[in-house]
Amino acid sequence: QKEVEQDPGPLSVPEGAIVSLNCTYSNSAFQYFMWYRQYSRKGPELLMYTYSSGNKEDGRFTAQVDKSSKYISLFIRDSQPSDSATYLCAMSEGGSEKLVFGKGTKLTVNP
Amino acid sequence: DGGITQSPKYLFRKEGQNVTLSCEQNLNHDAMYWYRQDPGQGLRLIYYSQIVNDFQKGDIAEGYSVSREKKESFPLTVTSAQKNPTAFYLCASSIKRMAQETQYFGPGTRLLVL
Numbered sequence: 001q002k003e004v005e006q007d008p009g010p011l012s013v014p015e016g017a018i019v020s021l022n023c024t025y026s027n028s029a030f031q032y033f034m035w036y037r038q039y040s041r042k043g044p045e046l047l048m049y050t051y052s053s054g055n056k057e058d059g060r061f062t063a064q065v066d067k068s069s070k071y072i073s074l075f076i077r078d079s080q081p082s083d084s085a086t087y088l089c090a091m092s093e094g095g096s097e098k099l100v101f102g103k104g105t106k107l108t109v110n111p
Numbered sequence: 112d113g114g115i116t117q118s119p120k121y122l123f124r125k126e127g128q129n130v131t132l133s134c135e136q137n138l139n140h141d142a143m144y145w146y147r148q149d150p151g152q153g154l155r156l157i158y159y160s161q162i163v164n165d166f167q168k169g170d171i172a173e174g175y176s177v178s179r180e181k182k183e184s185f186p187l188t189v190t191s192a193q194k195n196p197t198a199f200y201l202c203a204s205s206i207k208r209m210a211q212e213t214q215y216f217g218p219g220t221r222l223l224v225l
Contacts, residue, residue, distance in 0.1 A: 045216070098156065102153060
């Protein structure tokens with residue numbers, strides 16, 4: 001079993017839709033969870049950062065962590081064509097310098 | 112503007128040639144990282160450095176070498192021993208937040224073999 005699993009998609013939605021992106025993981029020691037957005041041929045940019053379980057909201061983006069199920073989600077409300085990108089989840093143990101990344105989900109939002 | 116710069120944007124390597132990718136940051140971050148990204152494979156850690164003059168191997172260090180002589184700079188050399196170097200190379204640096212290092216990425220260098 002891979003340490004972090006992420007459906008690669010591709011995922012295609014109409015503009016204005018609610019998008020749900022997910023990752024599952026096997027290491028119960030993970031405490032820090034991140035979502036990165038990567039546009040084509042660019043470096044990833046940090047989108048959301050969450051510690052332990054719970055929800056975090058930032059504008060149209062909501063990150064959820066369910067440690068009991070080892071499952072994290074990123075929700076995008078009112079999706080826009082500019083949200084079209086690959087979304088990478090990443091996580092780490094407390095105090096660890098290493099991040100473990102999912103393989104990324106490619107999202108296309110159609111106008 | 113603070114940030115991470117990588118150069119060149121594209122790099123071509125001939126068979127048997129060593130090439131060096133540059134990574135510079137002016138964020139005053141202590142830690143720096145090199146990743147390789149291949150289609151469908153996600154990001155894989157090559158090397159990382161927590162402080163100047165010290166670095167550790169990541170998951171796929173074979174065929175690569177690094178140095179960390181200055182806090183701002185972490186160059187990566189792809190040696191001739193790396194038989195499949197074609198990939199997108201990403202440099203990152205990190206700042207501690209809540210005891211966790213959150214990593215910020217540069218724009219990347221695409222390496223192609225001639």
